[in-house]
Amino acid sequence: MTDTDSPRAESTSTVEDARDRDESDPLAGYRDHFAVPEGERYMDGNSLGLAPDTALATLERVVDEWRDLAIRGWEAADPDWFHYGEHLGDLLAPLVGADPDEVVVANSTTVNIHTLIGTFLDTLPGTPAGPDPSADPPAVLVNDLDFPTDHYAIRAQLRQRGLDPDEQLVAVESRDGRTIDEADVEAVLRERDDVGIVFMPSVLYRSGQLLDVDRITAAAHDHGALAGFDCAHSVGAVDHALGDAGGDDEGADFAVWCSYKYLNGGPGATAGLYVHERHHGTTPALAGWWGNDKATQFEMRHTYDHAGTAGAWQIGTVPMLSSAPIEGAVELIREAGIERVREKSLALTDYLIELVDERLGDDFSVGTPREHARRGGHVAIEHPEGFRVSEALRDRDVVVDFRPPNVVRVCPAPLYTRFEDVYRVVETIEGIVDADAHREYDPRDGGVT
Numbered sequence: 001m002t003d004t005d006s007p008r009a010e011s012t013s014t015v016e017d018a019r020d021r022d023e024s025d026p027l028a029g030y031r032d033h034f035a036v037p038e039g040e041r042y043m044d045g046n047s048l049g050l051a052p053d054t055a056l057a058t059l060e061r062v063v064d065e066w067r068d069l070a071i072r073g074w075e076a077a078d079p080d081w082f083h084y085g086e087h088l089g090d091l092l093a094p095l096v097g098a099d100p101d102e103v104v105v106a107n108s109t110t111v112n113i114h115t116l117i118g119t120f121l122d123t124l125p126g127t128p129a130g131p132d133p134s135a136d137p138p139a140v141l142v143n144d145l146d147f148p149t150d151h152y153a154i155r156a157q158l159r160q161r162g163l164d165p166d167e168q169l170v171a172v173e174s175r176d177g178r179t180i181d182e183a184d185v186e187a188v189l190r191e192r193d194d195v196g197i198v199f200m201p202s203v204l205y206r207s208g209q210l211l212d213v214d215r216i217t218a219a220a221h222d223h224g225a226l227a228g229f230d231c232a233h234s235v236g237a238v239d240h241a242l243g244d245a246g247g248d249d250e251g252a253d254f255a256v257w258c259s260y261k262y263l264n265g266g267p268g269a270t271a272g273l274y275v276h277e278r279h280h281g282t283t284p285a286l287a288g289w290w291g292n293d294k295a296t297q298f299e300m301r302h303t304y305d306h307a308g309t310a311g312a313w314q315i316g317t318v319p320m321l322s323s324a325p326i327e328g329a330v331e332l333i334r335e336a337g338i339e340r341v342r343e344k345s346l347a348l349t350d351y352l353i354e355l356v357d358e359r360l361g362d363d364f365s366v367g368t369p370r371e372h373a374r375r376g377g378h379v380a381i382e383h384p385e386g387f388r389v390s391e392a393l394r395d396r397d398v399v400v401d402f403r404p405p406n407v408v409r410v411c412p413a414p415l416y417t418r419f420e421d422v423y424r425v426v427e428t429i430e431g432i433v434d435a436d437a438h439r440e441y442d443p444r445d446g447g448v449t
Protein backbone atom coordinates (compact mmCIF):
# COMPACT_ATOMS: atom_id res chain seq x y z
CA MET A 1 0.00 0.00 0.00
CA THR A 2 2.65 2.54 -0.89
CA ASP A 3 1.25 5.77 -2.21
CA THR A 4 4.31 7.80 -3.10
CA ASP A 5 2.41 9.36 -5.98
CA SER A 6 -0.37 10.78 -3.89
CA PRO A 7 -0.41 14.55 -3.28
CA ARG A 8 -0.22 13.81 0.48
CA ALA A 9 3.17 12.21 0.02
CA GLU A 10 5.04 15.43 -0.53
CA SER A 11 3.57 17.18 2.45
CA THR A 12 4.26 14.33 4.90
CA SER A 13 7.86 14.03 3.91
CA THR A 14 9.23 17.19 5.45
CA VAL A 15 10.23 17.96 8.98
CA GLU A 16 8.31 21.25 8.69
CA ASP A 17 5.13 19.29 8.22
CA ALA A 18 5.92 17.25 11.35
CA ARG A 19 6.49 20.47 13.31
CA ASP A 20 3.19 21.89 12.06
CA ARG A 21 1.47 18.83 13.43
CA ASP A 22 3.16 19.34 16.79
CA GLU A 23 2.12 22.98 16.88
CA SER A 24 -1.53 22.12 16.45
CA ASP A 25 -1.43 19.18 18.88
CA PRO A 26 -3.64 19.96 21.90
CA LEU A 27 -1.73 17.44 24.05
CA ALA A 28 1.75 18.71 23.15
CA GLY A 29 2.25 20.27 26.60
CA TYR A 30 2.09 16.92 28.38
CA ARG A 31 5.57 16.03 27.17
CA ASP A 32 6.98 18.51 29.71
CA HIS A 33 5.73 16.26 32.50
CA PHE A 34 7.92 13.35 31.38
CA ALA A 35 11.57 12.48 31.91
CA VAL A 36 12.33 12.17 28.21
CA PRO A 37 15.95 11.05 27.85
CA GLU A 38 18.04 13.86 26.41
CA GLY A 39 18.77 13.39 22.74
CA GLU A 40 16.81 10.16 22.47
CA ARG A 41 13.77 9.14 20.44
CA TYR A 42 12.05 6.91 22.98
CA MET A 43 9.71 4.56 21.10
CA ASP A 44 9.31 1.86 23.73
CA GLY A 45 6.45 3.16 25.85
CA ASN A 46 4.49 -0.03 25.17
CA SER A 47 7.15 -1.93 27.15
CA LEU A 48 8.03 0.64 29.80
CA GLY A 49 6.45 4.07 29.90
CA LEU A 50 8.63 7.06 30.78
CA ALA A 51 8.44 8.59 34.26
CA PRO A 52 5.96 11.45 34.64
CA ASP A 53 6.75 14.11 37.29
CA THR A 54 3.28 13.54 38.75
CA ALA A 55 4.14 9.85 39.37
CA LEU A 56 7.45 10.73 40.99
CA ALA A 57 5.57 13.20 43.19
CA THR A 58 3.04 10.66 44.49
CA LEU A 59 5.87 8.18 45.04
CA GLU A 60 7.79 10.78 46.99
CA ARG A 61 4.70 11.60 49.04
CA VAL A 62 4.35 7.96 50.06
CA VAL A 63 8.04 7.77 50.93
CA ASP A 64 7.55 10.83 53.13
CA GLU A 65 4.48 9.26 54.71
CA TRP A 66 6.47 6.14 55.48
CA ARG A 67 9.22 8.24 57.08
CA ASP A 68 6.82 10.48 59.02
CA LEU A 69 3.90 8.24 59.87
CA ALA A 70 5.37 4.72 59.91
CA ILE A 71 2.65 2.23 60.88
CA ARG A 72 0.10 5.04 61.22
CA GLY A 73 0.21 5.50 57.44
CA TRP A 74 -2.29 2.67 56.96
CA GLU A 75 -4.96 4.99 58.31
CA ALA A 76 -3.48 8.48 58.62
CA ALA A 77 -1.95 8.84 55.15
CA ASP A 78 -3.99 10.69 52.55
CA PRO A 79 -5.25 8.75 50.73
CA ASP A 80 -4.86 6.04 53.35
CA TRP A 81 -2.74 3.02 52.49
CA PHE A 82 -5.30 0.51 53.73
CA HIS A 83 -7.72 1.23 50.87
CA TYR A 84 -5.06 2.30 48.35
CA GLY A 85 -5.64 -0.57 45.87
CA GLU A 86 -9.33 0.32 45.82
CA HIS A 87 -8.52 4.03 45.54
CA LEU A 88 -6.35 3.44 42.46
CA GLY A 89 -9.10 1.21 41.07
CA ASP A 90 -11.52 4.13 41.34
CA LEU A 91 -9.10 6.34 39.40
CA LEU A 92 -8.61 3.73 36.70
CA ALA A 93 -12.25 2.72 36.25
CA PRO A 94 -13.11 5.42 33.67
CA LEU A 95 -10.08 4.42 31.56
CA VAL A 96 -11.51 0.94 31.11
CA GLY A 97 -15.19 1.87 31.09
CA ALA A 98 -16.12 0.19 34.36
CA ASP A 99 -17.65 1.11 37.70
CA PRO A 100 -15.24 1.96 40.53
CA ASP A 101 -16.16 -1.19 42.48
CA GLU A 102 -15.25 -3.33 39.47
CA VAL A 103 -11.59 -2.30 39.34
CA VAL A 104 -8.71 -2.71 41.76
CA VAL A 105 -4.93 -2.37 41.57
CA ALA A 106 -3.29 -5.52 42.91
CA ASN A 107 -0.65 -8.17 42.31
CA SER A 108 1.09 -8.60 38.96
CA THR A 109 -0.57 -9.24 35.63
CA THR A 110 0.53 -12.87 35.60
CA VAL A 111 -0.76 -13.44 39.14
CA ASN A 112 -4.05 -11.82 38.17
CA ILE A 113 -4.38 -14.22 35.23
CA HIS A 114 -3.77 -17.10 37.66
CA THR A 115 -6.37 -15.98 40.15
CA LEU A 116 -9.05 -14.94 37.65
CA ILE A 117 -8.75 -17.96 35.36
CA GLY A 118 -8.68 -20.16 38.47
CA THR A 119 -11.68 -18.38 39.96
CA PHE A 120 -13.81 -18.77 36.87
CA LEU A 121 -12.73 -22.36 36.14
CA ASP A 122 -14.04 -23.16 39.62
CA THR A 123 -17.49 -21.90 38.60
CA LEU A 124 -17.72 -24.23 35.58
CA PRO A 125 -19.08 -27.77 35.25
CA GLY A 126 -16.37 -30.38 34.74
CA THR A 127 -13.96 -28.89 37.28
CA PRO A 128 -13.48 -30.39 40.78
CA ALA A 129 -14.96 -27.36 42.58
CA GLY A 130 -17.55 -26.65 39.89
CA PRO A 131 -21.29 -27.29 39.99
CA ASP A 132 -21.03 -30.68 38.22
CA PRO A 133 -17.55 -32.20 38.62
CA SER A 134 -18.42 -35.26 36.55
CA ALA A 135 -19.37 -33.22 33.47
CA ASP A 136 -16.97 -32.99 30.54
CA PRO A 137 -14.11 -30.62 31.38
CA PRO A 138 -14.24 -27.04 30.08
CA ALA A 139 -11.81 -25.59 27.54
CA VAL A 140 -10.15 -22.19 27.70
CA LEU A 141 -9.92 -20.46 24.33
CA VAL A 142 -6.83 -18.36 23.65
CA ASN A 143 -4.85 -17.63 20.49
CA ASP A 144 -1.68 -18.48 18.66
CA LEU A 145 -0.12 -15.04 19.03
CA ASP A 146 -0.63 -14.49 22.75
CA PHE A 147 2.00 -13.16 25.12
CA PRO A 148 3.60 -16.35 26.54
CA THR A 149 2.94 -15.73 30.25
CA ASP A 150 -0.82 -15.90 29.62
CA HIS A 151 -0.56 -19.47 28.36
CA TYR A 152 1.84 -20.52 31.14
CA ALA A 153 -0.57 -19.29 33.81
CA ILE A 154 -3.67 -20.81 32.21
CA ARG A 155 -1.97 -24.16 31.69
CA ALA A 156 -0.92 -24.19 35.36
CA GLN A 157 -4.48 -23.44 36.49
CA LEU A 158 -5.86 -26.25 34.32
CA ARG A 159 -3.22 -28.65 35.64
CA GLN A 160 -4.04 -27.79 39.24
CA ARG A 161 -7.62 -28.87 38.61
CA GLY A 162 -6.53 -32.20 37.16
CA LEU A 163 -7.31 -31.03 33.62
CA ASP A 164 -4.93 -31.72 30.73
CA PRO A 165 -3.67 -28.40 29.33
CA ASP A 166 -2.81 -30.05 26.02
CA GLU A 167 -6.50 -30.87 25.62
CA GLN A 168 -8.21 -28.01 27.40
CA LEU A 169 -6.16 -25.02 26.27
CA VAL A 170 -7.34 -24.32 22.75
CA ALA A 171 -5.63 -21.70 20.59
CA VAL A 172 -7.34 -19.92 17.71
CA GLU A 173 -4.91 -20.00 14.80
CA SER A 174 -3.69 -16.92 13.04
CA ARG A 175 -4.16 -16.89 9.27
CA ASP A 176 -1.23 -14.61 8.56
CA GLY A 177 1.08 -14.91 11.56
CA ARG A 178 0.23 -11.35 12.56
CA THR A 179 -3.43 -11.03 13.36
CA ILE A 180 -6.37 -12.97 14.76
CA ASP A 181 -9.64 -12.85 12.88
CA GLU A 182 -12.57 -12.53 15.28
CA ALA A 183 -14.54 -14.73 12.85
CA ASP A 184 -12.11 -17.54 13.72
CA VAL A 185 -12.86 -17.08 17.43
CA GLU A 186 -16.55 -17.35 16.58
CA ALA A 187 -15.91 -20.42 14.42
CA VAL A 188 -14.19 -22.31 17.25
CA LEU A 189 -17.06 -21.41 19.58
CA ARG A 190 -19.50 -22.86 17.05
CA GLU A 191 -17.42 -26.00 16.49
CA ARG A 192 -16.80 -26.94 20.11
CA ASP A 193 -19.40 -26.76 22.81
CA ASP A 194 -16.91 -27.14 25.67
CA VAL A 195 -15.42 -23.64 25.74
CA GLY A 196 -16.00 -22.26 29.23
CA ILE A 197 -13.74 -19.20 29.07
CA VAL A 198 -12.59 -17.09 26.13
CA PHE A 199 -9.43 -15.22 27.13
CA MET A 200 -8.05 -12.84 24.53
CA PRO A 201 -5.73 -9.85 24.45
CA SER A 202 -7.20 -6.45 23.61
CA VAL A 203 -4.07 -5.68 21.59
CA LEU A 204 -1.61 -8.28 20.31
CA TYR A 205 1.83 -7.50 21.70
CA ARG A 206 3.70 -8.11 18.46
CA SER A 207 1.61 -6.83 15.56
CA GLY A 208 -0.35 -4.26 17.57
CA GLN A 209 -3.71 -5.49 16.26
CA LEU A 210 -6.62 -4.25 18.38
CA LEU A 211 -9.19 -7.01 18.72
CA ASP A 212 -12.91 -6.36 18.84
CA VAL A 213 -13.62 -6.76 22.56
CA ASP A 214 -17.30 -6.13 22.04
CA ARG A 215 -17.69 -8.79 19.36
CA ILE A 216 -15.64 -11.39 21.23
CA THR A 217 -17.64 -10.79 24.41
CA ALA A 218 -20.91 -11.19 22.52
CA ALA A 219 -19.70 -14.38 20.82
CA ALA A 220 -18.51 -15.89 24.10
CA HIS A 221 -21.79 -15.10 25.85
CA ASP A 222 -23.84 -16.43 22.92
CA HIS A 223 -22.11 -19.76 23.43
CA GLY A 224 -22.45 -19.79 27.19
CA ALA A 225 -18.79 -18.94 27.81
CA LEU A 226 -17.20 -16.21 29.93
CA ALA A 227 -15.19 -13.45 28.25
CA GLY A 228 -11.91 -12.27 29.82
CA PHE A 229 -9.28 -9.95 28.36
CA ASP A 230 -5.62 -9.16 28.79
CA CYS A 231 -5.47 -5.39 28.23
CA ALA A 232 -1.76 -4.96 29.06
CA HIS A 233 -1.08 -3.41 25.66
CA SER A 234 -4.03 -1.06 25.59
CA VAL A 235 -4.93 0.43 28.98
CA GLY A 236 -3.76 4.03 28.97
CA ALA A 237 -3.59 4.27 25.16
CA VAL A 238 -6.94 2.89 24.02
CA ASP A 239 -10.28 3.75 25.58
CA HIS A 240 -12.28 0.73 26.69
CA ALA A 241 -15.89 0.04 27.58
CA LEU A 242 -15.44 -3.26 29.41
CA GLY A 243 -18.60 -2.75 31.46
CA ASP A 244 -20.74 -2.37 28.33
CA ALA A 245 -19.09 -4.91 26.03
CA GLY A 246 -21.08 -7.62 24.26
CA GLY A 247 -24.68 -7.93 23.16
CA ASP A 248 -27.20 -6.10 25.40
CA ASP A 249 -24.25 -4.30 26.99
CA GLU A 250 -23.91 -7.07 29.54
CA GLY A 251 -20.19 -6.39 29.91
CA ALA A 252 -17.01 -8.43 29.69
CA ASP A 253 -16.61 -10.78 32.63
CA PHE A 254 -13.06 -9.97 33.71
CA ALA A 255 -9.83 -8.32 32.58
CA VAL A 256 -6.22 -7.80 33.64
CA TRP A 257 -3.54 -5.28 32.66
CA CYS A 258 -0.20 -3.97 33.78
CA SER A 259 0.63 -0.47 34.94
CA TYR A 260 4.15 -0.03 33.59
CA LYS A 261 3.37 0.23 29.88
CA TYR A 262 1.02 3.01 28.71
CA LEU A 263 0.03 3.82 32.28
CA ASN A 264 3.61 4.94 33.06
CA GLY A 265 3.49 3.53 36.61
CA GLY A 266 7.16 2.45 36.69
CA PRO A 267 8.99 -0.88 36.25
CA GLY A 268 7.03 -3.74 37.79
CA ALA A 269 4.31 -1.40 39.05
CA THR A 270 1.35 -3.13 40.67
CA ALA A 271 -1.10 -4.46 38.06
CA GLY A 272 -4.82 -3.83 37.63
CA LEU A 273 -7.87 -6.03 37.25
CA TYR A 274 -11.56 -5.75 36.47
CA VAL A 275 -14.33 -8.12 37.52
CA HIS A 276 -17.88 -7.37 36.40
CA GLU A 277 -20.18 -6.75 39.35
CA ARG A 278 -22.40 -9.76 38.56
CA HIS A 279 -19.43 -11.90 39.66
CA HIS A 280 -18.77 -10.06 42.91
CA GLY A 281 -19.16 -12.54 45.72
CA THR A 282 -17.55 -15.37 43.71
CA THR A 283 -14.78 -16.97 45.75
CA PRO A 284 -11.31 -15.96 44.50
CA ALA A 285 -9.03 -18.87 43.59
CA LEU A 286 -6.03 -17.31 45.29
CA ALA A 287 -7.36 -16.13 48.62
CA GLY A 288 -5.49 -13.76 50.91
CA TRP A 289 -6.26 -11.39 53.73
CA TRP A 290 -6.02 -8.28 51.55
CA GLY A 291 -9.06 -9.52 49.61
CA ASN A 292 -11.05 -9.81 52.80
CA ASP A 293 -13.91 -7.45 53.48
CA LYS A 294 -12.08 -4.37 54.73
CA ALA A 295 -14.59 -3.95 57.55
CA THR A 296 -13.62 -7.25 59.16
CA GLN A 297 -10.05 -7.75 57.90
CA PHE A 298 -8.45 -6.72 61.17
CA GLU A 299 -10.66 -8.94 63.27
CA MET A 300 -8.10 -11.50 62.10
CA ARG A 301 -10.56 -14.38 61.87
CA HIS A 302 -9.32 -17.60 60.37
CA THR A 303 -12.21 -17.80 57.95
CA TYR A 304 -11.96 -15.69 54.86
CA ASP A 305 -14.79 -13.23 54.31
CA HIS A 306 -14.08 -11.89 50.85
CA ALA A 307 -14.98 -8.38 49.84
CA GLY A 308 -18.12 -7.84 47.78
CA THR A 309 -16.20 -5.93 45.12
CA ALA A 310 -13.31 -6.53 42.72
CA GLY A 311 -11.17 -5.80 45.79
CA ALA A 312 -11.71 -9.47 46.73
CA TRP A 313 -9.07 -10.46 44.15
CA GLN A 314 -6.31 -8.71 46.06
CA ILE A 315 -4.11 -11.23 47.82
CA GLY A 316 -1.47 -9.76 50.13
CA THR A 317 -0.62 -6.28 51.38
CA VAL A 318 -0.77 -3.60 48.73
CA PRO A 319 2.84 -2.89 47.63
CA MET A 320 2.73 0.83 48.36
CA LEU A 321 6.02 1.78 46.73
CA SER A 322 5.12 -0.01 43.50
CA SER A 323 1.62 1.45 43.53
CA ALA A 324 2.16 5.07 44.52
CA PRO A 325 3.49 6.21 41.11
CA ILE A 326 0.32 4.93 39.43
CA GLU A 327 -1.71 7.58 41.27
CA GLY A 328 0.16 10.52 39.75
CA ALA A 329 0.56 8.84 36.37
CA VAL A 330 -3.16 8.15 36.02
CA GLU A 331 -4.02 11.69 37.09
CA LEU A 332 -2.25 12.96 33.97
CA ILE A 333 -4.11 10.60 31.66
CA ARG A 334 -7.42 11.49 33.27
CA GLU A 335 -6.67 15.17 32.85
CA ALA A 336 -5.72 14.75 29.18
CA GLY A 337 -8.80 12.55 28.67
CA ILE A 338 -8.45 8.99 27.42
CA GLU A 339 -10.44 9.77 24.24
CA ARG A 340 -8.03 12.56 23.33
CA VAL A 341 -5.08 10.34 24.18
CA ARG A 342 -6.45 7.68 21.84
CA GLU A 343 -7.02 10.30 19.13
CA LYS A 344 -3.44 11.47 19.30
CA SER A 345 -2.14 7.92 19.40
CA LEU A 346 -3.97 7.18 16.15
CA ALA A 347 -2.71 10.39 14.56
CA LEU A 348 0.86 9.42 15.47
CA THR A 349 0.59 5.86 14.20
CA ASP A 350 -1.20 7.07 11.02
CA TYR A 351 1.69 9.41 10.41
CA LEU A 352 4.28 6.72 11.13
CA ILE A 353 2.62 4.30 8.73
CA GLU A 354 2.43 6.96 6.01
CA LEU A 355 6.12 7.70 6.38
CA VAL A 356 7.06 4.03 6.27
CA ASP A 357 5.08 3.69 3.04
CA GLU A 358 6.63 6.75 1.50
CA ARG A 359 10.20 6.72 2.66
CA LEU A 360 11.23 3.13 3.24
CA GLY A 361 11.87 0.57 0.54
CA ASP A 362 9.98 -2.57 -0.40
CA ASP A 363 11.91 -4.63 2.15
CA PHE A 364 9.87 -2.87 4.81
CA SER A 365 6.24 -3.53 5.50
CA VAL A 366 3.72 -2.63 8.16
CA GLY A 367 2.37 -5.63 10.06
CA THR A 368 -0.18 -3.60 12.01
CA PRO A 369 -3.73 -3.27 10.68
CA ARG A 370 -4.33 0.10 9.06
CA GLU A 371 -7.97 0.47 10.12
CA HIS A 372 -8.25 2.55 13.27
CA ALA A 373 -10.69 0.12 14.86
CA ARG A 374 -8.09 -2.66 14.53
CA ARG A 375 -4.98 -0.77 15.63
CA GLY A 376 -3.54 -0.39 19.12
CA GLY A 377 -0.83 2.06 20.15
CA HIS A 378 2.28 0.74 18.42
CA VAL A 379 3.32 -0.14 14.89
CA ALA A 380 5.07 -3.34 13.83
CA ILE A 381 7.57 -2.54 11.13
CA GLU A 382 8.69 -5.73 9.47
CA HIS A 383 12.03 -6.21 7.74
CA PRO A 384 13.96 -9.43 7.00
CA GLU A 385 16.90 -7.95 8.96
CA GLY A 386 14.68 -6.48 11.66
CA PHE A 387 17.03 -7.43 14.48
CA ARG A 388 20.03 -5.73 12.91
CA VAL A 389 17.96 -2.65 12.05
CA SER A 390 16.78 -2.38 15.66
CA GLU A 391 20.38 -2.68 16.94
CA ALA A 392 21.52 0.03 14.54
CA LEU A 393 18.64 2.24 15.72
CA ARG A 394 19.65 1.86 19.34
CA ASP A 395 23.18 3.01 18.51
CA ARG A 396 21.61 6.08 16.95
CA ASP A 397 19.60 6.94 20.07
CA VAL A 398 16.32 5.57 18.77
CA VAL A 399 14.91 3.24 21.41
CA VAL A 400 12.72 0.57 19.84
CA ASP A 401 12.45 -3.12 20.49
CA PHE A 402 12.66 -6.21 18.38
CA ARG A 403 10.33 -9.18 18.50
CA PRO A 404 11.25 -12.33 16.56
CA PRO A 405 11.20 -13.17 13.78
CA ASN A 406 11.28 -9.83 11.95
CA VAL A 407 9.36 -7.16 13.84
CA VAL A 408 10.71 -3.80 14.94
CA ARG A 409 8.10 -2.40 17.32
CA VAL A 410 7.82 1.37 17.23
CA CYS A 411 5.62 2.95 19.86
CA PRO A 412 4.97 6.67 19.69
CA ALA A 413 3.38 6.90 23.15
CA PRO A 414 0.85 9.72 22.86
CA LEU A 415 1.61 11.73 26.00
CA TYR A 416 5.29 12.38 25.32
CA THR A 417 6.05 11.67 21.67
CA ARG A 418 6.13 14.44 19.09
CA PHE A 419 5.33 14.09 15.41
CA GLU A 420 8.86 15.29 14.80
CA ASP A 421 10.19 12.30 16.77
CA VAL A 422 8.24 9.98 14.48
CA TYR A 423 9.64 11.79 11.46
CA ARG A 424 13.21 11.46 12.78
CA VAL A 425 12.79 7.77 13.51
CA VAL A 426 11.79 7.00 9.93
CA GLU A 427 14.53 9.27 8.63
CA THR A 428 17.04 7.37 10.78
CA ILE A 429 15.83 4.00 9.50
CA GLU A 430 16.12 5.30 5.96
CA GLY A 431 19.67 6.47 6.62
CA ILE A 432 20.64 3.09 8.11
CA VAL A 433 19.43 1.00 5.19
CA ASP A 434 20.66 3.46 2.54
CA ALA A 435 24.17 3.11 4.01
CA ASP A 436 23.75 -0.62 4.70
CA ALA A 437 24.80 0.26 8.25
CA HIS A 438 22.66 -2.50 9.77
CA ARG A 439 24.90 -5.09 8.15
CA GLU A 440 27.65 -4.15 10.58
CA TYR A 441 25.63 -5.85 13.32
CA ASP A 442 25.52 -9.49 14.21
CA PRO A 443 22.38 -11.15 12.91
CA ARG A 444 21.99 -12.99 16.23
CA ASP A 445 19.00 -12.60 18.53
CA GLY A 446 19.44 -10.51 21.69
CA GLY A 447 18.30 -10.47 25.32
CA VAL A 448 15.64 -8.30 26.94
CA THR A 449 14.75 -5.29 24.83
Ligand SMILES: *Cc1c(COP(=O)(O)O)cnc(C)c1O
Pocket residue numbers: 108109110111147149150201205230232233258271
Ligand atom coordinates in the same frame (compact mmCIF):
# COMPACT_ATOMS: atom_id res chain seq x y z
C1 LIG B 1 3.39 -7.03 29.46
C2 LIG B 1 2.41 -8.13 29.42
C3 LIG B 1 2.29 -9.02 30.49
C4 LIG B 1 3.24 -8.92 31.66
O1 LIG B 1 2.89 -9.64 32.77
P1 LIG B 1 3.71 -9.41 34.12
O2 LIG B 1 3.09 -10.29 35.07
O3 LIG B 1 3.63 -7.96 34.45
O4 LIG B 1 5.14 -9.77 33.84
C5 LIG B 1 1.31 -9.99 30.41
N1 LIG B 1 0.51 -10.11 29.33
C6 LIG B 1 0.63 -9.27 28.26
C7 LIG B 1 -0.27 -9.41 27.09
C8 LIG B 1 1.58 -8.27 28.28
O5 LIG B 1 1.71 -7.45 27.24
